[in-house]
Amino acid sequence: MGLKGNKRFGGGGGGGQPPAKRQAAGKDGPSEETDDGIVVAQISKNKRVAVRSWNGKVMVDMREFYVKDGKSLPTRKGISLSMDQWEILRDNIKAIDEAVKENT
Numbered sequence: 001m002g003l004k005g006n007k008r009f010g011g012g013g014g015g016g017q018p019p020a021k022r023q024a025a026g027k028d029g030p031s032e033e034t035d036d037g038i039v040v041a042q043i044s045k046n047k048r049v050a051v052r053s054w055n056g057k058v059m060v061d062m063r064e065f066y067v068k069d070g071k072s073l074p075t076r077k078g079i080s081l082s083m084d085q086w087e088i089l090r091d092n093i094k095a096i097d098e099a100v101k102e103n104t
Helices: 004-009 083-091 093-102
Strands: 037-044 047-054 057-068 071-081
Touching: 037 057, 057 083, 071 083, 083 093
Parallel strands: none
Antiparallel strands: 037 047, 047 057, 057 071
């Protein structure tokens, strides 16, 4: 196995935050309900889970954000799960939780 797949998980260098590829969290800055979707959980200061529609599909989006000019903007650091992927994750939460307990 080579390092080919590890690029996206490495430090990535580059310094500042990448430009936002998607819309900001709304015209007036961050909010709990935006045009993009509904923030379901604020995991930490700059990480959140939201449910939103993208290209006509409902997605569960877990993403890191940064603030620029008073607006909360998404970074590339995150993942958007389709409903099929979300259901697989949800159905395996018990096994994931047990694995976490075994490794802590």
